[in-house]
Amino acid sequence: MPLPALQTFERKIGRQLRLLEIRKTIIERKIERQLRLLEQKRTGIGRKIEQRIKQFEPKLEPKRGNRLDDEVRFIRSWIERPLSTGAVTPSGKILARTMARYVDPNSAGPVVELGPGTGPVTEALVETGVDPSRLVLVESNPAFCRILRTRFPEATLVQGDAYRMRRLLETLLLEPAAAVVSGLPLITKPVKMRLRLIRDAFELMAPGAPFVQFTYAVASPLPKRFGGFSAEASERIWMNIPPARVWVYRRT
Numbered sequence: 001m002p003l004p005a006l007q008t009f010e011r012k013i014g015r016q017l018r019l020l021e022i023r024k025t026i027i028e029r030k031i032e033r034q035l036r037l038l039e040q041k042r043t044g045i046g047r048k049i050e051q052r053i054k055q056f057e058p059k060l061e062p063k064r065g066n067r068l069d070d071e072v073r074f075i076r077s078w079i080e081r082p083l084s085t086g087a088v089t090p091s092g093k094i095l096a097r098t099m100a101r102y103v104d105p106n107s108a109g110p111v112v113e114l115g116p117g118t119g120p121v122t123e124a125l126v127e128t129g130v131d132p133s134r135l136v137l138v139e140s141n142p143a144f145c146r147i148l149r150t151r152f153p154e155a156t157l158v159q160g161d162a163y164r165m166r167r168l169l170e171t172l173l174l175e176p177a178a179a180v181v182s183g184l185p186l187i188t189k190p191v192k193m194r195l196r197l198i199r200d201a202f203e204l205m206a207p208g209a210p211f212v213q214f215t216y217a218v219a220s221p222l223p224k225r226f227g228g229f230s231a232e233a234s235e236r237i238w239m240n241i242p243p244a245r246v247w248v249y250r251r252t
């Protein structure tokens with residue numbers, strides 16, 4: 001290409017690049033504005049809920065440890081950490097009992113619970129005959145840990161990240177676990193992370209022991225196509241808010 005033509009071409013490209021840069025900045029600003037608006041809305045909703053909670057709080061004080069009290073704590077935690085709390089209310093009794101039914105109280109070894117929250121499933125496990133001293137509870141939320149410590153003083157409580165379960169528990173568990181029961185909001189995590197979690201759990205469990213998980217989703221939170229485990233599901237529990245299903249996985 002002759003030199004003047006090349007220079008014209010370069011100028012054109014330069015102009016196009018500058019235009020692209022301007023467009024990119026405009027789009028970035030628009031996205032930032034939308035994010036700020038979303039954040040303001042979330043804070044606004046959070047504040048409204050906080051105000052309602054404060055109105056209710058004096059009435060709740062005398063009835064410490066009741067379900068309404070737990071719901072208030074849960075909503076608070078959801079406002080602060082929506083993705084890791086994963087639910088606006090604790091599991092209902094029917095869902096908690098359905099989870100606990102998959103654990104044989106006479107099997108040997110510890111029973112691990114991941115993400116026990118305020119403890120509805122823990123309570124159901126104890127009700128079905130699991131000795132509280134066999135329970136190993138892994139919870140990341142410090143406020144929930146304080147509640148669990150008072151409610152289940154005989155259980156072993158680990159305040160930490162359940163996705164690092166192997167490292168947290170390998171020296172703590174003196175024998176293979178009889179079951180791992182999980183209330184973690186698995187579907188907020190990438191599939192790879194969920195599969196690593198269940199594989200780590202299987203490493204800590206006795207052969208054939210169940211990994212029990214509830215979900216609000218329609219499909220299995222652990223995709224069966226990856227193999228290595230069997231999966232069975234309970235009926236959908238419509239009485240829970242929101243309706244949920246319990247999945248049980250065993251290593252094949």
Ligand SMILES: C[S@@+](CC[C@H](N)C(=O)[O-])C[C@H]1O[C@@H](n2cnc3c(N)ncnc32)[C@H](O)[C@@H]1O
Nearest residue numbers: 084086087090091115116117140141161162183
């Ligand atoms: C959907 S709630 C279920 C709580 C309780 N099991 C129930 O059924 O009401 C999820 C729980 O998992 C906890 N959680 C979330 N991510 C966690 C993590 N990485 N490690 C430990 N706990 C976690 C949350 O703090 C919360 O208590």
